[in-house]
Amino acid sequence: MxxxxxxxxxxxxxxxxxxxxxxxxxxxxxxxxxxxxxxxxxxxxxxxxxxxxxxxxxxxxxxxxxxPVSRESPIWLGLAQAISSGERMDFTLQKGVEMGVSVFQPLAAERSVVKLAGERADKRLARWQEIVVAACEQSGRTVVPRVLPILSVEAWLAASHDAAVKLLLSPLGSKRLADIAERPTSAWLMAGPEGGYTDVEERSALASGWTPLKLGPRVLRTETAALAAVAAIQTVWGDYALS
CATH class of the missing domain: 2.40.240.20 (Hypothetical PUA domain-like; domain 1)
Structure with missing residues (x-):
């Protein structure tokens, strides 16, 4: 239909x-x-x-x-995604909606290839929101996730985030989802750009209380890493979690 x-x-x-x-x-x-x-x-x-x-x-x-049908995940999940180039960001937004992400926060990271400001940033945000709406139409979601205004990594880390768990995707991380004892009802996931976060950005995130999460032994591309993590979270804590 x-x-x-x-x-x-x-x-x-x-x-x-x-x-x-x-x-x-x-x-x-x-x-x-x-x-x-x-x-x-x-x-x-x-x-x-x-x-x-x-x-x-x-x-x-x-x-x-x-x-009144609802197709939302039992876990509220925010994705703070460093801006990626080409169609990678579009792909992350589209698939993130399909997989149950609740809100998107684009981040201007030091290694982000695409630099957005002013009218160009406004147009890109409007385009991203259109992608989210179209993905909701296709996937059956009845609540439309919001794409928040772009923030620098520094501003993002300085803000307060009301979530039970804050996870930073990092190749240097040692934590696994299974290491977090209690199933949270909300979580933020922070994913880097093509070249990853700088050492300074990563140290700042750790100092701000973010938990470094490693998905496995291989290095994943930016559009793969975020979605793999979302799928893992939904499996362990969300849509597909065993009761």
Whole structure:
């Protein structure tokens, strides 16, 4: 079933004019009047909607009852990802949404190849948020993770982070997820850029209370490391954890 995000209240029994972005998708999919699609607004749950009118420049649907379904992970998981180049950042965001990440924090690290500021940073953030929304549509999520404004590593470490566990991906780490005795309800994961964090950045993170986590004996690329760690966390503490 076609599934779309709309940034508007969804009240059962109401008629809704679909926004231009959704209209384009409806036209590409060649949907017709009387067909059903699923809508969600990121506030939790979703509704089935029936197309009642469809033209070249507009589409209207009748909203059904709200379904409070939730597909969120039992663990709240934030990903602080140092900005990576090319399509790597896009890939990390897309797959991170599919795997249950709750919020994304882009970090401007010393070794980040891409340097963003001003209008260029604003445009990239808007693009990243669009990628997150599209991934929610595809994966069935009903809560849309937010992509936070870019911070330097120094500013990020100086801020307070309300999470039970703070994990720093590090090739020098010795801790494993299995070494953390109690299953947390929330966690932050901090992943580096292509060249990794500098010694200064890593020491600062450790001094700020971050636990160095090593995933295995091999060096992983930036887009692989973060997602492998997210999958491991979901396996041990989250979606796939054995009861």
């Amino acid at each position: 076609a599934r779309f995000f709309v940034d508007t209240p969804l009240t059962g029994g109401a008629l809704l004019d679909l926004p231009e972005r959704v209209l384009r998708h409806v036209q590409v999919l060649r949907l017709r009047e009387g067909e059903t699609l699923t809508l969600f607004n990121g506030q939790g749950g979703e509704v089935a909607a029936t197309l009642t009118a469809l033209g070249r420049r507009e589409a209207r649907c009748l909203l059904g009852a709200h379904d």
